[in-house]
Amino acid sequence: MQTKATLLTIGDEILIGQIVDTNSAFIAQQLNKIGIEVEEIISVQDELNHIIEAFQRGISTSDIVIVTGGLGPTKDDKTKMALCKFLECELIREEKVIENIIHLFATRGYKKELNNLNQDQALIPEKSTFIQNKYGTAPCLWTTIENKVLINLPGVPFEMKGLMRDEIIPRLKDNFQTDIIVHRDILVSGIPESDLAILVEDWESQLPEFIHLAYLPNRTSIDLRFSATGDDEVVLRNLIQQEIEKFKLIAGKYLVSENSGKAQQVLGDLLKQKDLTISTAESCTGGNISTLITSVSGSSSYFIGSVVSYATSVKTSVLGVNQKDIDQHSVVSEQVAKQMALGACKVLKTNLAVSTTGVAGPNKGEDDNEVGTVWVSVTNGQQTINKKYFYPYLDREDFIKIVSTNALNLVIQFVNQNYQ
Amino acid sequence: MQTKATLLTIGDEILIGQIVDTNSAFIAQQLNKIGIEVEEIISVQDELNHIIEAFQRGISTSDIVIVTGGLGPTKDDKTKMALCKFLECELIREEKVIENIIHLFATRGYKKELNNLNQDQALIPEKSTFIQNKYGTAPCLWTTIENKVLINLPGVPFEMKGLMRDEIIPRLKDNFQTDIIVHRDILVSGIPESDLAILVEDWESQLPEFIHLAYLPNRTSIDLRFSATGDDEVVLRNLIQQEIEKFKLIAGKYLVSENSGKAQQVLGDLLKQKDLTISTAESCTGGNISTLITSVSGSSSYFIGSVVSYATSVKTSVLGVNQKDIDQHSVVSEQVAKQMALGACKVLKTNLAVSTTGVAGPNKGEDDNEVGTVWVSVTNGQQTINKKYFYPYLDREDFIKIVSTNALNLVIQFVNQNYQ
Numbered sequence: 001m002q003t004k005a006t007l008l009t010i011g012d013e014i015l016i017g018q019i020v021d022t023n024s025a026f027i028a029q030q031l032n033k034i035g036i037e038v039e040e041i042i043s044v045q046d047e048l049n050h051i052i053e054a055f056q057r058g059i060s061t062s063d064i065v066i067v068t069g070g071l072g073p074t075k076d077d078k079t080k081m082a083l084c085k086f087l088e089c090e091l092i093r094e095e096k097v098i099e100n101i102i103h104l105f106a107t108r109g110y111k112k113e114l115n116n117l118n119q120d121q122a123l124i125p126e127k128s129t130f131i132q133n134k135y136g137t138a139p140c141l142w143t144t145i146e147n148k149v150l151i152n153l154p155g156v157p158f159e160m161k162g163l164m165r166d167e168i169i170p171r172l173k174d175n176f177q178t179d180i181i182v183h184r185d186i187l188v189s190g191i192p193e194s195d196l197a198i199l200v201e202d203w204e205s206q207l208p209e210f211i212h213l214a215y216l217p218n219r220t221s222i223d224l225r226f227s228a229t230g231d232d233e234v235v236l237r238n239l240i241q242q243e244i245e246k247f248k249l250i251a252g253k254y255l256v257s258e259n260s261g262k263a264q265q266v267l268g269d270l271l272k273q274k275d276l277t278i279s280t281a282e283s284c285t286g287g288n289i290s291t292l293i294t295s296v297s298g299s300s301s302y303f304i305g306s307v308v309s310y311a312t313s314v315k316t317s318v319l320g321v322n323q324k325d326i327d328q329h330s331v332v333s334e335q336v337a338k339q340m341a342l343g344a345c346k347v348l349k350t351n352l353a354v355s356t357t358g359v360a361g362p363n364k365g366e367d368d369n370e371v372g373t374v375w376v377s378v379t380n381g382q383q384t385i386n387k388k389y390f391y392p393y394l395d396r397e398d399f400i401k402i403v404s405t406n407a408l409n410l411v412i413q414f415v416n417q418n419y420q
Numbered sequence: 421m422q423t424k425a426t427l428l429t430i431g432d433e434i435l436i437g438q439i440v441d442t443n444s445a446f447i448a449q450q451l452n453k454i455g456i457e458v459e460e461i462i463s464v465q466d467e468l469n470h471i472i473e474a475f476q477r478g479i480s481t482s483d484i485v486i487v488t489g490g491l492g493p494t495k496d497d498k499t500k501m502a503l504c505k506f507l508e509c510e511l512i513r514e515e516k517v518i519e520n521i522i523h524l525f526a527t528r529g530y531k532k533e534l535n536n537l538n539q540d541q542a543l544i545p546e547k548s549t550f551i552q553n554k555y556g557t558a559p560c561l562w563t564t565i566e567n568k569v570l571i572n573l574p575g576v577p578f579e580m581k582g583l584m585r586d587e588i589i590p591r592l593k594d595n596f597q598t599d600i601i602v603h604r605d606i607l608v609s610g611i612p613e614s615d616l617a618i619l620v621e622d623w624e625s626q627l628p629e630f631i632h633l634a635y636l637p638n639r640t641s642i643d644l645r646f647s648a649t650g651d652d653e654v655v656l657r658n659l660i661q662q663e664i665e666k667f668k669l670i671a672g673k674y675l676v677s678e679n680s681g682k683a684q685q686v687l688g689d690l691l692k693q694k695d696l697t698i699s700t701a702e703s704c705t706g707g708n709i710s711t712l713i714t715s716v717s718g719s720s721s722y723f724i725g726s727v728v729s730y731a732t733s734v735k736t737s738v739l740g741v742n743q744k745d746i747d748q749h750s751v752v753s754e755q756v757a758k759q760m761a762l763g764a765c766k767v768l769k770t771n772l773a774v775s776t777t778g779v780a781g782p783n784k785g786e787d788d789n790e791v792g793t794v795w796v797s798v799t800n801g802q803q804t805i806n807k808k809y810f811y812p813y814l815d816r817e818d819f820i821k822i823v824s825t826n827a828l829n830l831v832i833q834f835v836n837q838n839y840q
Contacts, residue, residue, distance in 0.1 A: 012634055015458045016603060016647070017448030019636075020440055024463075028437030038435045039470070043444075043461040046634070050459070073614040074635040075624070105612075117614035135813055137614075156637065158818045183436060192525075194493040194537035194557075204495070214432055214466070215494040216439075217576065227436065280707075280728075286714025287700075287707030290728045294706025297782055297816055299730075305738075306728035308700075308710045314725040314768055318738075348734055362717055393555055396717055398578045 002229065003036045003176045006058035009043040010051055010069035010079055011155055023068050023160055030164050035178030035229075036064065046070055051082035055150065063148050063176065066168070069155030071138035073117035079152060080125065080141075087143065089127045094139070097122035097130065101137045128152075131167050135159040140167065149175065182228045182236040186244060187257040187266075187409075189221040196222060200250055207243060218402075221256065221409070256409065263408035264292040270412060271302040274419045276351040278411070280306040281319055281344035283331075284358035284374055288404045304350045309340065315357075319343030330369060332357050334386045337375035345381050354378045354411050358389075360399045372399065376407045378414040385414055422649065423456045423596045426478035429463040430471055430490035430499055431575055443488050443580055450584050455598030455649075456484065466490055471502035475570065483568050483596065486588075489575030491558035493537035499572060500545065500561075507563065509547040514559070517542035517550065521557045548572075551587050555579040560587065569595065602648045602656040606664060607677040607686075609641040609829075616642060620670055627663060638822075641676065641829070676829065683828035684712040690832060691722040694839045696771040698831070700726040701739055701764035703751075704778035704794055708824045724770045729760065735777075739763030750789060752777050754806045757795035765801050774798045774831050778809075780819050792819065796827045798834040805834055 007024045014021050021043055028038045039062055044050045051070070058065035070079030084091060101118055121137050124130045131140040136159040141152035151168060153160045188196060193215055197204070204213055210230055216223035226243065228236040248255060257266050271278060280289045290306040293299055307318050312331055315321040321339040329335045340355035358374025372392035378385050387410060391399055427444045434441050441463055448458045459482055464470045471490070478485035490499030504511060521538055541557050544550045551560040556579040561572035571588060573580045608616060613635055617624075624633055630650055636643035646663065648656040668675060677686050691698060700709045710726040713719055727738050732751055735741040741759040749755045760775035778794025792812035798805050807830060811819055 012632075012647070013636055013645070014445070015448060015461065016452050016601075017445040017450075017458075018603070018605075018645070020442050020445045021461075022440050025434070025437040025440045028435060030437075032436050038437075039465065041435065041441075041461075041463040045459065072635065072637065074617045076634045112612075112615075115614055115618050117617055158814050161815060161818070162813055181436075183438070185438075192532075194535055195532075197494045197537055198535050212432075214496045215492065216433055217492065225433070225438070227432070282707075286719075286723075287702075287710030287726055287728065288714075290707030291711045291820075294708075294728075294730060295817065295820070299706075303706075304731040305734040306707055306726065306730075307738075308707065308714075308726035308728070310714060310720060310726075311724040317769075318725070318727075318767065347738065349737075393582055394578050395581060397715065398581070400711075400715070 003064065003178045004039045004062045005031055005036050005064040005066060006062040007038055007041045008054050008058055008065060008067045009041070009155070010046060010067065011043075012045050012076070014043045015045050023155065023157060026157070026161060027066055027068075027164060030169055031172075032181045032183065034169060034173055035180045036172065036176065037181065046076050046078050048078050048082050048085070051079060052086050055082065055086045059145055059148055059150060064172065065148070065150045067150065067152045068160055071152060071154050073121055073137070080123070083128065083141065083143070083152065084125045087125055087127045089125050091123035092126045093122050094124050094130055095122065096132065097124070097139050100132055100134070100139070104134075104137060131163070133159060133163060135162045142171070179229050179231055180233050180236060182233055182240065184226045184237070184240050184259070185216075185223050186226075186247075186255060186259070187221055188224055188251065188254045189256045189409075191222075191251075191254045193217045193222050196251065196254065200247060203246055203250055208239070211240065211243060218405070257412065263405055263412065264296050267293070267408050267412050268296045268299055268302065270415050274415060276415065276419070277302050277304050278352045278354070279304050279344045279348035279350040281340040281353060281355040282306060282308045283310060283315070283340070283356055284360045285356045285400050285404050285407070286310060288400050289354065289356065289407050292404055292408065304348050307344055307347065315340060319347065332359060332369040332373055332375060334375055334377075334388070337377040338379070338384055338386055341377040341379040341384065342381065345379055352378065352380050352411065352415070354407050356403055356407055358403060360396050362396060374403050376403065376410055378407075378411050380414075380418065383414075383418055385410065423484065423598045424459045424482045425451055425456050425484040425486060426459055426482040427461045428474050428478055428485060428487045429461070429575070430466060430487065431463075432465050432496070434463045435465050443575065443577060446577070446581060447486055447488075447584060450589055451592075452601045452603065454589060454593055455600045456592065456596065457601065466496050466498050468498050468502050468505070471499060472506050475502065475506045479565055479568055479570060484592065485568075485570045487570065487572045488580055491572060491574050493541055493557070500543070503548065503561065503563070503572065504545045507545055507547045509545050511543035512546045513542050514544050514550055515542065516552065517544070517559050520552055520554070520559070524554075524557060551583070553579060553583060555582045562591070599649050599651055600653045600656060602653055602660065604646045604657070604660050604679070605636075605643050606646075606667075606675060606679070607641055607643055608671070608674045609676045611642075611671075611674045613637045613642050616671065616674065620667060623663075623666055623670055628659070631660065631663060638825070677832065683825055683832065684716050687713070687828050687832050688716045688719055688722065690835050694835060696835065696839065697722050697724050698772045698774070699724050699764045699768035699770040701760040701773060701775040702726060702728045703730060703735070703760070703776055704780045705776045705820055705824050705827070706730060708820050709774065709776065709827050712824055712828065724768050727764055727767065735760060738767065740766070752779060752789040752793055752795060754795055754797075754808070757797040758799065758804055758806055761797040761799040761804065762801065765799055772798065772800050772831065772835070774827050776823055776827055778823065780816050782816060794823050796823065796830055798827075798831050800834075800838065803834075803838055805830065
């Protein structure tokens with residue numbers, strides 16, 4: 001029997017679109033690892049009745065409700081009040097919370113008297129137990145309701161993450177017997193989603209019931225996700241692998257990566273395996289490829305550095321791009337992309353380099369290239385591949401994101417072709 | 421009377437935490453601009469009954485329900501089937517959708533016969549009207565239910581964004597008379613959230629009812645957000661400004677920026693105003709500061725480029741950091757941060773440069789500095805400020821994010837101090 005969770009995020013800032021709710025994705029990942037499935041994610045405003053109603057809904061459909069946000073000391077934070085009304089109980093004062101706040105303030109160098117609002121953070125609904133929060137002033141709350149549990153966490157991401165890892169996951173493991181959920185993604189390219197679905201139709205219908213398949217189409221590729229539920233992780237992983245082998249017999253030529261998910265992770269593993277170093281020379285992506293590569297822990301063993309040559313002067317002076325080629329072919333051209341990559345290889349002394357030059361928009365750049373045009377090059381000093389993409393419909397943010405992913409995938413392709 | 425919306429996101433990928441739901445933030449921002457308030461955001465799995473139930477809930481509480489996802493051609497996409505069941509109607513075929521798909525495939529160079537799954541995309545619930553999607557194969561659906569409306573959009577971000585801008589927002593403006601909502605953020609630093617709340621308590625209680633105040637605490641600062649609702653944008657903006665003037669009389673010394681929100685936007689406006697150029701020299705932030713700066717449209721007028729010196733060799737060879745200082749003080753030190761910034765100023769020929777060197781973790785770097793230690797420097801070639809931060813509890817992702825924001829705020833502070 002699958003244990004089910006509802007995630008509830010409280011805060012006006014999400015409802016007005018000021019911040020993206022990244023907490024829910026983190027919590028969902030953590031829960032999936034211990035076999036707890038997230039049924040629903042809800043975000044509501046800092047509004048008392050709305051919060052109470054969401055508590056009610058979550059606890060009626062799920063075994064576990066994890067709530068983030070609204071525990072702060074100021075007027076706009078209403079979660080504790082809502083919790084008292086929902087549980088029909090009063091607040092009681094827990095001195096240990098005060099001790100924690102005094103300790104926290106001391107380590108932050110505040111050394112101050114606690115004011116009334118700080119004092120109020122020690123008030124806990126009497127039907128809840130509190131879990132000390134060493135990352136911040138608002139304690140975590142754990143409330144058992146019959147055989148279910150409602151957990152309140154602060155909304156500040158680093159406090160929430162620390163509490164999830166240190167306190168919540170271990171307790172949930174103890175309290176709920178759960179199946180394991182295993183996810184694995186493979187990356188397919190060069191075929192439209194609908195054609196792929198028809199090509200692998202027979203294979204898809206013979207998948208065992210505990211393996212679920214999902215299509216996640218991107219602009220230039222499709223992520224195929226396998227999700228398997230059971231009680232033994234190794235067995236599940238082997239069964240997924242067997243299905244991937246069958247898939248390869250039918251559609252192997254479209255398979256780009258057997259372990260996709262994040263291109264920067266796939267690339268990192270590949271570079272470590274082949275003992276290669278890399279650098280980037282970025283114009284329109286503005287450092288985003290570098291940011292993606294360094295988001296992977298341990299990337300310092302293969303990533304050396306980048307030159308972000310946003311201005312043309314940096315392309316010529318630092319990367320050694322020939323001014324004549326810029327004049328003749330424009331700054332967004334195959335020639336310039338190639339010379340940027342070669343320049344990064346040389347200046348930063350790496351085995352490989354990848355470069356981008358394009359027009360992210362919304363306005364045209366120095367030359368007459370259309371918004372959405374971009375050239376990407378990958379080189380090892382000898383061999384080079386250059387590829388042009390054109391995304392006229394993308395906004396600036398999506399353009400940078402998609403070009404960066406394409407660039408990482410082009411490097412993966414280059415390494416696979418040239419370093420057997 | 422406020423028009424209210426529910427946003428509904430459909431897709432297992434969100435519930436397992438594989439992707440972060442960025443669509444909802446975009447849609448919420450767009451709706452707020454035309455005075456429509458988002459009451460609730462819901463994400464559910466690709467599961468028929470769950471989707472139907474969410475439709476029901478949204479339409480019973482809100483005037484507008486905007487649904488994204490689940491319109492694709494493959495088996496895991498179930499939104500249209502759920503819509504038919506919810507509306508109690510059949511699917512009918514719309515030839516114009518087929519024409520659009522043929523046109524799209526031609527522009528993408530596929531030039532192929534449409535398969536059954538493509539043909540199925542032309543099937544529309546008979547109680548809905550379709551809106552042509554020039555960005556993809558799945559049409560947008562618009563269903564009127566009494567005086568309310570349920571809108572289905574594809575989940576692919578660039579398709580959704582294009583349809584929202586071109587089609588949905590204009591239609592919603594025509595169909596719903598709405599108040600205007602105006603948001604404005606100011607950035608406060610150097611005072612704990614609870615002390616600030618007490619300091620400005622009297623002022624806060626005298627705020628008119630249509631102006632709502634929210635505290636958004638970060639690690640080192642607090643965003644104060646004003647949200648005002650009414651029928652005249654100029655009047656609302658003026659009233660918020662009047663309140664900010666009163667706030668300044670009480671807590672002016674803690675005010676860092678009168679228009680915060682995003683530091684990269686504030687910095688961009690400041691650099692344009694002062695006619696200054698900037699570059700970055702990044703180690704532990706891996707290019708993220710550069711990525712943030714270039715995320716602002718028009719940043720090419722003040723941003724020249726970056727050197728991401730992840731490896732120590734790049735710090736010495738490209739930025740000219742003295743090897744002796746690295747040996748003596750370690751690579752994470754005030755001396756190295758300062759020389760990196762000065763190096764970027766010189767090599768990239770900019771008025772200002774900002775640098776970072778630190779240990780993002782989870783593992784220690786080349787030297788013995790603790791994980792979470794970072795030095796940030798800002799220089800104009802003559803004056804320099806160097807600042808140390810220590811975030812031992814942050815994970816890699818949050819560390820990079822917070823150090824990058826701190827660095828941008830340090831540049832803002834530097835410019836305000838040195839360029840009156």
